[in-house]
Amino acid sequence: MSLPFLRAAGAALILSLSTMPNPVLAGDVVDSHSYANSAEVRTTHIALDLDVDFATSRLKGLAEIRFEKRKADADRMVLDTRALDVRSAEASADGKTWTATSFVLGDDDAVLGRPLTVRLPADATRIRVGYATRPEASGLQWLKAAQTAGKKQPFLFSQSQAIHARSWIPLQDSPAVRATYEARVKTPKGLRAVMSAEMSDAPDAAGRWTFRMPQPIPSYLIAIAVGDLAFQSTGARTGVYAEPATLKAAAWEFADTETTVALCEKLFGPYRWGRYDLLVLPPSFPYGGMENPRLTFVTPTVITGDRQLVSLIAHELAHSWSGNLVTNATWEDFWLNEGFTEYLTFRLTEAQFGQARGDMERVIGVADLKTDMGLAKSDEDRKLKRAFPSKDPDEVFSSIPYQRGALFLVYLESKFGRDVFDTFLRGWFDSHAFQSATSEQFLAYLDEQLIKAKPGVVTQAQIDAWVTQPQLPADAVYASSDALTQVDAARAAWLGGKAPIAAMGATSWTVQQWEHFFEGFPKTATAAQLKELDRTFKLTGSGNAIIAGAWYKLAVDSGQVAMVLPAMTEYLGRVGRMKLVSPIYRALAATDAGRAQAKALYAKLGAGYHPIAQQAVERIINGG
Numbered sequence: 001m002s003l004p005f006l007r008a009a010g011a012a013l014i015l016s017l018s019t020m021p022n023p024v025l026a027g028d029v030v031d032s033h034s035y036a037n038s039a040e041v042r043t044t045h046i047a048l049d050l051d052v053d054f055a056t057s058r059l060k061g062l063a064e065i066r067f068e069k070r071k072a073d074a075d076r077m078v079l080d081t082r083a084l085d086v087r088s089a090e091a092s093a094d095g096k097t098w099t100a101t102s103f104v105l106g107d108d109d110a111v112l113g114r115p116l117t118v119r120l121p122a123d124a125t126r127i128r129v130g131y132a133t134r135p136e137a138s139g140l141q142w143l144k145a146a147q148t149a150g151k152k153q154p155f156l157f158s159q160s161q162a163i164h165a166r167s168w169i170p171l172q173d174s175p176a177v178r179a180t181y182e183a184r185v186k187t188p189k190g191l192r193a194v195m196s197a198e199m200s201d202a203p204d205a206a207g208r209w210t211f212r213m214p215q216p217i218p219s220y221l222i223a224i225a226v227g228d229l230a231f232q233s234t235g236a237r238t239g240v241y242a243e244p245a246t247l248k249a250a251a252w253e254f255a256d257t258e259t260t261v262a263l264c265e266k267l268f269g270p271y272r273w274g275r276y277d278l279l280v281l282p283p284s285f286p287y288g289g290m291e292n293p294r295l296t297f298v299t300p301t302v303i304t305g306d307r308q309l310v311s312l313i314a315h316e317l318a319h320s321w322s323g324n325l326v327t328n329a330t331w332e333d334f335w336l337n338e339g340f341t342e343y344l345t346f347r348l349t350e351a352q353f354g355q356a357r358g359d360m361e362r363v364i365g366v367a368d369l370k371t372d373m374g375l376a377k378s379d380e381d382r383k384l385k386r387a388f389p390s391k392d393p394d395e396v397f398s399s400i401p402y403q404r405g406a407l408f409l410v411y412l413e414s415k416f417g418r419d420v421f422d423t424f425l426r427g428w429f430d431s432h433a434f435q436s437a438t439s440e441q442f443l444a445y446l447d448e449q450l451i452k453a454k455p456g457v458v459t460q461a462q463i464d465a466w467v468t469q470p471q472l473p474a475d476a477v478y479a480s481s482d483a484l485t486q487v488d489a490a491r492a493a494w495l496g497g498k499a500p501i502a503a504m505g506a507t508s509w510t511v512q513q514w515e516h517f518f519e520g521f522p523k524t525a526t527a528a529q530l531k532e533l534d535r536t537f538k539l540t541g542s543g544n545a546i547i548a549g550a551w552y553k554l555a556v557d558s559g560q561v562a563m564v565l566p567a568m569t570e571y572l573g574r575v576g577r578m579k580l581v582s583p584i585y586r587a588l589a590a591t592d593a594g595r596a597q598a599k600a601l602y603a604k605l606g607a608g609y610h611p612i613a614q615q616a617v618e619r620i621i622n623g624g
């Protein structure tokens with residue numbers, strides 16, 4: 001997933017293990033966020049046969065789960081579900097003859113949903129569940145035509161990470177469980193279905209699109225979207241799916257994707273997924289991007305017409321190694337996905353655009369990290385590896401696993417040297433390809449391959465300081481960026497009355513420099529200064545969603561919300577990317593009057609947000 005946003009917005013999240021419902025074994029790994037009995041019966045393949053019904057906002061159909069018994073006498077399979085209407089369960093030995101079998105849905109938990117326990121006849125090799133999703137499925141968003149770019153057809157998309165796949169498929173929803181999958185998806189005429197898999201180019205006579213993912217993936221990478229979608233190729237292995245109204249601009253913005261894939265292969269080893277396509281979603285997509293294999297889902301807010309935000313694509317592409325190929329085994333090991341991916345993204349940015357650009361992004365990353373270290377509700381949230389699980393992975397989402405994780409790898413690189421560290425990293429990916437790994441497994445590999453193999457370089461205490469201690473180690477290695485230092489100097493000179501606004505040189509700034517400009521802006525600026533800023537750079541209503549969002553937040557922080565309110569309201573009603581929307585709500589919620597205003601805005605606009613974004617904003621405005 002791209003770039004954090006929630007700033008540890010959660011309320012009290014400290015739960016003792018004893019209050020977690022049924023921590024169960026997922027293979028050798030305890031996954032507190034899944035009911036699955038995957039140590040006994042483990043999914044190997046999922047086959048979906050679904051109808052997409054926009055009239056009722058439901059997916060309806062069958063999910064077939066093939067499995068291997070890891071315990072010979074296992075007589076039940078436990079799946080994760082959330083808000084699913086389950087109508088039938090059948091079992092089969094050969095996939096041809098099916099017989100009804102009994103099933104029971106357990107108690108509903110607000111975070112985990114309900115376990116679905118299906119009885120297994122002794123000879124069963126697969127089960128099949130008949131079900132329908134509900135309109136409120138947390139992993140799906142059903143958009144009306146008016147919420148799309150084209151305004152003519154409805155749109156559906158999924159976001160399964162972290163534990164939302166269970167809201168649209170009954171399955172063993174743990175990243176420790178990997179399975180191949182196939183699907184048949186029937187859509188209304190004129191609409192195209194796409195998934196994170198090999199895809200058919202056209203529907204069959206019955207209107208069904210077919211899909212096949214031949215590599216075993218964790219459940220959170222199963223993804224679907226349906227809409228008025230067109231495709232444009234950008235290279236031999238790459239292309240863009242988008243609504244026709246967005247396609248041309250998207251294909252231009254992401255024209256260099258093929259080059260980036262080739263560069264990744266040079267740095268990190270072979271790309272093992274066949275194609276790498278992008279799907280541009282409507283603006284309510286709650287994240288920057290989601291690394292669904294073969295088909296990254298991406299927010300349209302990175303289409304800025306100047307290719308300045310393509311590092312987001314680099315991040316999602318890098319997940320093809322860290323995350324998709326080698327996967328965090330539980331959500332407590334999230335830094336193995338995101339810290340590695342941020343590190344790889346810095347390396348890619350540096351190789352593609354030079355060291356100055358790479359350093360600029362590292363400095364911005366550290367600024368995000370320090371903000372979130374300050375906002376974190378507990379020391380557990382500041383560590384790479386928590387001592388005990390969080391209740392809800394969405395609630396503790398922050399930049400800490402991303403940026404602290406990346407800084408840890410930067411530290412190791414600085415100690416062992418780039419050549420040695422690159423060989424080590426590549427060895428990690430190759431030796432753990434298509435496997436899920438815990439932090440402990442990574443640390444054991446690190447110990448064996450580097451720490452012990454090259455004694456006297458890094459101590460165990462130094463490793464512990466990074467992983468299991470709350471504060472950032474004093475010997476962390478930080479980058480510096482001249483481009484950002486210049487922004488700081490320009491801002492200070494203008495605000496201090498020492499230079500005119502034109503002398504800032506801001507017309508040639510990159511988006512990253514603008515972000516930094518706003519990030520370091522004091523809340524004490526006068527209304528006249530803000531007005532001059534807006535007048536000079538036409539910030540209100542800016543077509544660049546990153547710059548516009550940062551400007552509205554600054555206006556709120558400075559007590560000048562009236563200056564931007566109509567444009568800000570339009571923005572909050574159109575954009576649903578949490579990294580952009582949450583900070584504005586949080587800035588409003590900092591005062592009593594602002595909180596009331598935030599609640600009024602949310603009451604008006606919240607229905608258009610993705611369910612995950614709704615939860616995040618509700619936590620903010622309700623004092624989380």
Ligand SMILES: [Zn+2]
Nearest residue numbers: 001002338341
């Ligand atoms: Zn990510």
